[in-house]
Amino acid sequence: MNCCENLSMPNCVWFEGGEKRNIIASIVAGLLFFAGWWFIIDAASVYKADLPNAVHVCGVMATLSLIMVNSVSNAQVRGETYTGGCMGPRGARLWLFLGFVVGFASLIASCWILFADYVNAKSTKNTWAGVSLFLQNAFIFAGSLVYKFGRTEDLWN
Template sequence: MAVFLDNFQCERRNVASVVTGILFFTGWWIMTQLWYCRPQQLNHAFHTCGVFPTLAFFMINAVANAQVRGDSYESGFWLFVGFMLMFGVLIASMWILFGAYVTQPL
C-alpha cells in the first residue's frame, strides 16, 4: 500500500481525509434512507448523532497541515474544540442509542 501511495503527489493525510469523507457520506446516506423509509421508527434525537459530528468533522479538517506538524505559531484551539466536540458526541450518541434500544421494556 505504501508503494502505491508513493506514486501519487499527495500526502497521506489527504488520502485519510478522502477515506473518512466516504465513510461519513455512507453514514449520512444510510441515515437519510432510514428516515425516508421508516420515519415513525426514527427518533428525532438520533439526528443529533449525525449533525454534531458533521460540524466537528469540518472543524477538524479545516486545520492546516502546518498547524498539525507544529510549524505554525497559532494556537490549536480550533482543533482542540473539534476533537472535544467529537468526543462529546460519541458519548452522547452512546447514551441516546442505549436509552432508545436497551432500556425499552420487552
C-alpha cells in the same frame, strides 16, 4: 470486425505518480462520511415514527466536528506556519481540541441514545433506528480521523 478495437481508456490522472496516500485517504474518508449519512437517511425514511427529529443533532454535530478538526493543518498546530493572530498556535490547538471534543460528544450522545431509547427491554421502537444513529456518528468520526491523520502535508512545503 470488432468495433471497439481502436478504443483505449485514458489513464486516471489521480493515480499517476508516486504519492497516492493523500488521494486514497481522501476517498476513504469521503466514503466513510457518505456511508454514515446513508445509514441515518435510510433509517429516517423507513422508520419515521421511531426516529425523532431531535436525534439528528448528533449527526450535524459530528459533521461540524469533521470540519473543525480538518480546518487546522498539522503545521499550524506545531506552530511552524501560523504565528499571527491574537492566539497563534495556541488558538489552532484550542480549535483542534474543541473539534475533537464535539466529535467525541456526538459519538457518546449517539451511544447513549442507542442504549437508553432503543436497546432497553421496555422500548417498542425498532432497534435499527438507534443502531443507524450510532453508525452514522461512528463513521463520520472515523472519516474525520482518516482525513486528518491519513494525509501528508509534505506536498505544500
